[in-house]
Structure formats: C-alpha cells, structure tokens
Amino acid sequence: MNLLRIDSSARASSESRRLTARFVQDWKSENPAGSITERDLATTALPHITDHWSATYADPAKLTPEQRQYLSISDELIEELRAADTVIIGAPMYNHMISWELKAWIDQVVRMGKTFVYDTLGPKGLLHGKKAVVITARGGSYPAGTPRAAVDFQEPYLRHILTTLGFSDVTFIHAENLMSAQAESSRAAATASIQKSVRQRAENEAQEVIGAAQV
C-alpha cells in the first residue's frame, strides 16, 4: 500500500500538519510494510499558470525543452498521485477556502489527458481505485444544516475536484473551532476520528484481500 501525504499550510504551528502527521503515524502501525511519500506544498516551487500551460494540449513528442521544463513539476505531482492508493491532504481554511499552495497544486494535477478526459457527459476522472482523506483545520465551524455551512467553500470545492479526478472514496475530517475555547476538545475529536478512520480502512482492505482470494 502506498500513502501520499500532502501538506498545504506554511505555518510552523500548523494544526493541519499536526493531524496529517498523526494520520501517518497511525497508518504506519496498521501498514508496517506500506510506503509513504510526503509532499510539502509550502516548500515546493509551484509555477503560475502561464501561456506555457497550453503545452498540456500539445503532442508530447513536439514539446520544446522550455515547455518540458515548465510541465516537469506537473508530471512529478501527477506521478505521485498515480502511485498512491490513499492520499491524505492537510487543508487549512483561509478566508473560507483552501490555501493558495493547495490551489496551485490542484492547478498542476488537474490535467486533461493525464488525470481527466472529456466524454459526452463532461469531465471524467482517470485516477480510479484511490481513496482520499482530507483533514481540514478551521478557526470556526460550519455545521451541515446551519447558515454557516453556506460559507464553507472548502469541502464542496475539494470534494468536487477529487471526484472530477476519479476518486470515488473521499472522507473529510474537520478539526473545527481551533480559535476558540473548544480547541482542545476539537483536536482530541479529530485525532479520535483519524484513529478510527485508519483502523476502519485497514479492516476494509483486509476484507477486500480475503474476498479477492476467495473468488
């Protein structure tokens, strides 16, 4: 099993990083033979989308050295995604949305012909059979069914992007109210959810292996 951990907060005191680290720690205990790739978007130089991006629609054999160079980080990030069975994303909420580091990563990996194609029904993801767990860190809270939920542009956006890429199993764990008196209990709740999620996933995967062996 391959786990890809993506961090997208540049804060040294990042709450989302602490929680993705916890996920990795729990995942290692459940998957001692598994491999882990860590992608820190705070220290990855991500290019702007410039006119060079049109090279993604060109014949790869005809790319100029400059276009190849421009697309090299996109190629690298997409290969990391392809190699992963599970992707864990640490997502801070800034101004009701994701960090710009995470948005810049999305702009590099949503790539026609590589991670999605258009068919008659619209975009179709090419990253099949992968699971994503998004751990968000938020100062406030945005409970479903309340007026606050309408200004959570983070979960709906990320869910849409991951689904567009082909992920069929996307789980969100929210660490909320981190800038309030409830911060400590919220951290504890998120940590418990991570532990439960990792254990549940390991059990499900073991069942899938047994099921496949019995066919």
Ligand SMILES: Cc1cc2nc3c(=O)[nH]c(=O)nc-3n(C[C@H](O)[C@H](O)[C@H](O)COP(=O)(O)O)c2cc1C
């Ligand atoms: C620039 C900035 C904008 C923020 N905007 C929001 C916001 O819109 N909603 C919210 O609930 N918390 C907001 N927060 C609080 C963060 O979500 C919180 O600090 C969280 O821990 C950030 O994740 P990190 O610790 O991994 O960086 C904001 C924090 C900063 C620094």
